[in-house]
Amino acid sequence: MNVNFDRYYSARKNVFERIQDSSTATKVLMSFMMACFTGIMAQIIIPLPWTPVPITAQTFAVLCSGLFLGKKYGCLSQILYVVLGIAFIPWFGGMTGGLETFLGSTGGFFIGFIIASYFIGTITEKYAKARNFTRMAAVIGIANFALIYIPGLAGLALWFYFAQGTTxxxxxxxMMGLVPFIMGDIVKILGAASVSKVFLPKD
Incomplete structure (x- = not known):
């Protein structure tokens, strides 16, 4: 049993180091693949009748991007997701895209995705001991509820003001931008923390 665990720990570390040591071209390709994964997860959507912000699974991909790709390329993956979505790929929630969607009710959340991925990637790269379940759940929780929701709610408030003319x-x-999403976000946070525990080395 010890031998099996040793092999598992060794393989986990080798894969992580290969990702970190891979060429720039490979890392850019992995960033694009993560952007694609984010776009796929964005299609898992539950619309809510009282808010223009739907429940989607894309936040899970955002959180994982920093875990696997680090601050620079995790952040790049979300920049690619946003920029390509604005430019020509309709992979935002509900197979939408374009500048109009980015400037809509969910625009602030897109900005939060980029910030959150960079933050998680920074912690993942710098503090190996933070990759365990409990510490990473705390890190991801901060990224999710502060770094995504603060710009997300600000963007929603601005959009509502300009679209409806009221504050x-x-x-x-x-109630429109946070409360309905808390339980689902907790599941995604715990899921991403589990990914960190299983797949990332702790030394």
Whole structure:
């Protein structure tokens, strides 16, 4: 049994180091693949009747991008997701795309994706001991509920003001952009923390 665990730990470390030591071209390709994964996960969607912001699974891909690709290329994957989605690939939620979608009710969340991926990647690269389940769940929780939701809610409030001509109260804003998503986000946070525990080396 010990031998099997030793092989597992060794293989896990080797794969992680290969990703870190791969060429720039390979890392850019992996960033594009992660952008594609984000686009695929964005199609798992549950619309809500009282808010223009739907529940999607794309946040899980965002959180994992920093874990696997680090701050620079994890961040790049989300930049590619946003830029290519604006330019010509309809892979935002509900197979949408274009500048109009980016400037819509969910535009702030796209910005949060880039920031969150960079933050998670920074912690993952710099602090190996933070890759265990408990610490990484805390890191990912901060990224999710602060770094994604702060720009996301700000963008939603601005969009509502310019689209409807009225200002959302704080309770209305939270009910439209945060509260309905908390339970699903907790599941995604725990899932991403589990990915870190299983696949990332701790030394």
């Amino acid at each position: 959302l109260g704080i309770v209305e804003l939270l």
